[in-house]
Amino acid sequence: MDTTLATFENDVITASMLAPVLVDFWAPWCGPCKTLGPMLERLEAEAAGKWKLVKVNVDENQELAAHFQVRSIPHVVAFAEGRPVDQFIGVLPEGQLREFLDRLVPDGADAERQTAHNAWAAGERKLAIDTIKAALALDPGYEDARLDLIEWLIAERRIDEAKDEEKLLSPKTTQGIDARYNALKTELDAADAAADLPPADALVDAVNANPDDLDARFALANRLIAGRDYGGALEHLLAIVVRDRAFMDDVGRKTMLSVFELAANQPDLVSQWRRKLSAAMN
Numbered sequence: 645m646d647t648t649l650a651t652f653e654n655d656v657i658t659a660s661m662l663a664p665v666l667v668d669f670w671a672p673w674c675g676p677c678k679t680l681g682p683m684l685e686r687l688e689a690e691a692a693g694k695w696k697l698v699k700v701n702v703d704e705n706q707e708l709a710a711h712f713q714v715r716s717i718p719h720v721v722a723f724a725e726g727r728p729v730d731q732f733i734g735v736l737p738e739g740q741l742r743e744f745l746d747r748l749v750p751d752g753a754d755a756e757r758q759t760a761h762n763a764w765a766a767g768e769r770k771l772a773i774d775t776i777k778a779a780l781a782l783d784p785g786y787e788d789a790r791l792d793l794i795e796w797l798i799a800e801r802r803i804d805e806a807k808d809e810e811k812l813l814s815p816k817t818t819q820g821i822d823a824r825y826n827a828l829k830t831e832l833d834a835a836d837a838a839a840d841l842p843p844a845d846a847l848v849d850a851v852n853a854n855p856d857d858l859d860a861r862f863a864l865a866n867r868l869i870a871g872r873d874y875g876g877a878l879e880h881l882l883a884i885v886v887r888d889r890a891f892m893d894d895v896g897r898k899t900m901l902s903v904f905e906l907a908a909n910q911p912d913l914v915s916q917w918r919r920k921l922s923a924a925m926n
Contacts, residue, residue: 647698649708655698660723664695664748669712669719671703677718680735684720687745694749722748753783757792764796772796787817794828803835827905834869841867851880858884858891865899874907878917886924897921 884896
């Protein structure tokens with residue numbers, strides 16, 4: 645497709661919201677352009693819609709060329725989500741050109757994951773979960789996508805499904821130091837345990853009656869984590885740290901670290917309790 649100043653907004657800016665667009669600045673008299681142009685056209689056809697090629701004849705569109713500071717051709721500018729994101733000048737060997745395109749165009753699983761995140765952010769939770777499952781169908785080993793699915797299933801209180809998905813994670817994730825997994829594991833365990841725990845009021849009464857009842861405190865913290873009351877949970881977890889660091893192999897401190905990850909979108913809360921934890925340990 646050839647574009648001009650009048651059609652550039654629609655052909656490039658708007659179009660790049662749906663798929664990446666490569667803008668090839670060229671001229672009929674340019675020898676290297678005659679090499680690069682057909683290569684780009686062939687790769688565009690091969691890509692089958694994953695990206696779009698748009699050509700700008702610099703002789704006929706000097707204002708566009710000046711705007712993008714085109715001083716030597718061929719000059720290719722890549723657009724994604726309405727803005728320029730990468731470029732190159734001259735003719736790249738096909739291998740390097742494919743590498744350039746691979747950086748620009750997400751693979752199928754990445755694209756599905758991005759669509760899923762957009763749907764979740766828009767409140768379309770069922771669509772998000774269905775789409776992240778589609779990403780995993782394309783790449784069953786995509787751990788970040790599976791962690792997304794676990795997180796969203798927990799948020800939807802679909803705990804048994806989340807536990808099933810957790811079983812599919814690799815040992816590298818579950819036995820390593822992946823902070824996100826550890827946080828989700830804490831939330832999943834809390835939600836799972838909450839079904840068998842006494843009511844929150846009973847646990848509050850138990851803690852009030854005996855502030856040193858660390859089992860009751862930890863059970864109450866789990867109930868609060870399951871309800872996403874992270875501030876309340878941190879209060880009881882810190883009380884455990886202060887009273888007995890050795891309780892359940894330092895479970896108070898370890899769980900606090902996971903809650904910090906869960907509450908990452910509440911930076912003031914996390915900062916406040918990090919300071920309190922640091923003070924308690926010094």
